[in-house]
Amino acid sequence: MVEWDIRKLQILRTLRERGTVTATAEALRMTPSAVSQQLTNLAKQVGVPLLEAQGRRVRLTDAARLVLRHAEAVFEQLERADAELAAYVHGEVGEVRVGAFSTAVPALVVPAVRALRETHPGVVVRVRETEAGEAYELLAAGEVDLALSLAAQAPAVGDARFTQVPLLADPLDVALPRGHRLAGAGEVRLADLAEEDWIFGGSGPWSDITRGACEAAGFSPRQGHSAAGWTAILAMVEAGMGVALVPRMAAAVPRGGVVMREVGEQRPVRHVVGAVRKGGEDGPAVGRVLDALRTVATRYARDAGPR
The missing domain is CATH 3.40.190.10 (Periplasmic binding protein-like II)
Structure with a gap:
């Protein structure tokens, strides 16, 4: 099987678009000799000629056009990967598993999920109802990414495994x-x-x-x-x-x-806290969920003021 080299395929693609080795080199900020060498190496890898002389210019062979026809699908998929990765880095996509005790689910988690569907539909929240004390066990075991629990059930503040985020005094x-x-x-x-x-x-x-x-x-x-x-x-x-x-x-x-x-x-x-594994708060998608929970908790505290 051929070991495809994306960079060499990009050079071949640019040559098709620019028409000459010199123009291709300028577009890619390479020397003409480097362009020629890379295309020669690609031809050796695929085992067929990719270029043929046409006066002072070169043109792509039918084999080169066949290669590029398939390469276009690869380039398209890589573009999608770049876009999704950029969205992930900015917290626009990702999956966050939330473990929360029973009363926190309807009061905090569900409104946060609804808000995220409007503002960041690419962030998927998976909810797992759990006892307040068990939430930390699930977090430590890596079974959830964010735990909602009670401060009374939280490990010591100095526990190096977790970062705790105060959310609400209920x-x-x-x-x-x-x-x-x-x-x-x-x-x-x-x-x-x-x-x-x-x-x-x-x-x-x-x-x-x-x-x-x-x-x-x-x-x-x-x-x-x-x-x-x-x-x-x-x-x-x-x-x-x-x-x-x-x-x-x-x-x-x-x-x-x-x-x-x-x-x-x-x-x-009773004090409600969110917790993540140490360093987990820097995860973009987790950060989005925490922000949504903070917003809901602030609104809840305001609405749940003196009766």
């Missing part, structure tokens, strides 16, 4: 049954709910967040029921089985029998 509200004695209050003090049954997971970040907020208010919450999913937690609140601290993201879709009330004293929040 307010925590109290979910009360609609018939609760404090359902009509503008704000609720956690201390006023010290005798209530609380609904939260038996372990993990949400258990720690709920216990920490209640203990900061001066009491240890009595766990009436254990659940990890917000659908289950809000269903139990709606049924009057207890109260719960709920991030505003998780209560984006209202339930008729649940009233959300702001916490009046310390206004607890």
Whole structure:
């Protein structure tokens, strides 16, 4: 099989366009002897004459035209590769795998994907829903390129494997049954709910967040029921089985029998962070996704201000 040399094919192509070796040399900033040598070498490689004398000029043989007919398809594909590579370098194309915890998907990731489809349709986002803590494991294993998690679940700031990007402080509200004695209050003090049954997971970040907020208010919450999913937690609140601290993201879709009330004293929040492998933030497509997430998070924070 012939070992094709793109540079020599380009010289042959230019000769066809310019008509003489001298003009070809000028166009390519080569010497005429170098042009002739390269074309002679190409003829030896393909095993057929490519040029024939025509007075003081040369003309392409039928074999040379056959070679160029096939080479045009190669040049076209290389042009496309150049264009796609330039777009990749500028973050216009690329695939980014995002691992995100459940409430971050509809609140942050989906709006970011929608925005990117409008501004950078060549950037493809693949979403994988995961637990907040597991997101870092997937990131470290190379199974996702960008992880959305909670600061409470993040590795130490000094962990050399990751770069963390703060995105959002998501307010925590109290979910009360609609018939609760404090359902009509503008704000609720956690201390006023010290005798209530609380609904939260038996372990993990949400258990720690709920216990920490209640203990900061001066009491240890009595766990009436254990659940990890917000659908289950809000269903139990709606049924009057207890109260719960709920991030505003998780209560984006209202339930008729649940009233959300702001916490009046310390206004607890959970911190949402993005993370990439160290150096990954310099990837153009990843940078586009991070920018879109920041924009959505800023808008969310503004819209999710005091109720």
